[in-house]
Amino acid sequence: xxxxxxxxxxxxxxxxxxxxxxxxxxxxxxxxxxxxxxxxxxxxxxxxxxxxxxxxxxxxxxxxxxxxxxxxxxxxxxxxxxxxxxxxxxxxxxxxxxxxxxxxxxxxxxxxxxxxxxxxxxxxxxxxxxxxxxxxxxxxxxxxxxxxxxxxxxxxxxxxxxxxxxxxxxxxxxxxxxxxxxxxxxxxxxxxxxxxxxxxxxxxxxxxxxxxxxxxxxxxxxxxxxxxxxxxxxxxxxxxxxxxxxxxxxxxxxxxxxxxxx
Ligand SMILES: [Zn+2]
Numbered sequence: 001x002x003x004x005x006x007x008x009x010x011x012x013x014x015x016x017x018x019x020x021x022x023x024x025x026x027x028x029x030x031x032x033x034x035x036x037x038x039x040x041x042x043x044x045x046x047x048x049x050x051x052x053x054x055x056x057x058x059x060x061x062x063x064x065x066x067x068x069x070x071x072x073x074x075x076x077x078x079x080x081x082x083x084x085x086x087x088x089x090x091x092x093x094x095x096x097x098x099x100x101x102x103x104x105x106x107x108x109x110x111x112x113x114x115x116x117x118x119x120x121x122x123x124x125x126x127x128x129x130x131x132x133x134x135x136x137x138x139x140x141x142x143x144x145x146x147x148x149x150x151x152x153x154x155x156x157x158x159x160x161x162x163x164x165x166x167x168x169x170x171x172x173x174x175x176x177x178x179x180x181x182x183x184x185x186x187x188x189x190x191x192x193x194x195x196x197x198x199x200x201x202x203x204x205x206x207x208x209x210x211x212x213x214x215x216x217x218x219x220x221x222x223x224x225x226x227x228x229x230x231x232x233x234x235x236x237x238x239x240x241x242x243x244x245x246x247x248x249x250x251x252x253x254x255x256x257x258x259x260x261x262x
Contacts, residue, residue, distance in 0.1 A: 038087040044236040060086035075111040088163035095258035106143035113147045136162045138169035159238040168232035180224030196248035215245035
């Protein structure tokens with residue numbers, strides 16, 4: 001991907017009319033060794049065909065130019081780490097486009113799981129202080145936060161991808177609060193979405209009550225928003241398992257992400 005001519009063969013790139021963007025990607029593409037390392041560490045990207053990989057590389061280049069990656073607490077985030085984060089982050093929008101990530105700027109990276117200390121007051125006027133260690137967090141109009149340890153761990157824990165998880169929350173919040181209902185495409189059936197997700201939700205809760213082992217990380221049952229984010233992780237990381245156990249959910253995620261990972 002060293003020049004504009006080779007980029008012109010990438011379908012998505014042809015749609016980018018902006019001359020400045022073309023020049024930017026052509027002059028400052030992700031270097032080949034860094035890209036190869038990202039593919040090695042990101043299984044869903046490795047499984048893509050050559051054309052999709054080239055598109056992902058363009059998106060990751062633009063992601064790194066348009067977003068601010070901010071390591072904190074002394075984390076040393078090198079170029080390979082930045083490219084890996086951008087590669088994970090651009091998987092969900094491979095067929096949607098980078099403008100689905102408009103409206104926010106910062107990706108904050110903690111060295112390890114972080115403990116946000118915050119208080120909220122419930123309906124009875126009781127103030128709760130939460131102090132659970134978190135792998136990631138996405139704010140409505142604000143930054144995305146991830147733990148670098150969990151990013152690295154994702155490759156080892158089957159079906160997990162903290163970056164995809166937080167990006168799914170971001171997509172979900174494009175039409176208001178995170179509620180497991182992102183803005184669907186025009187031809188998608190809103191009722192089919194609600195039916196599939198709430199049906200799967202009910203069945204999983206039932207299985208959980210019986211003490212059965214769940215086919216998805218139980219964290220999915222925290223809320224509809226978490227269900228969508230966790231299912232999205234599995235959609236990209238272990239699509240065969242999601243398709244087998246939650247076929248309707250898998251099919252709708254195919255329509256939403258416009259990808260067919262399995
Ligand atoms: Zn979440």
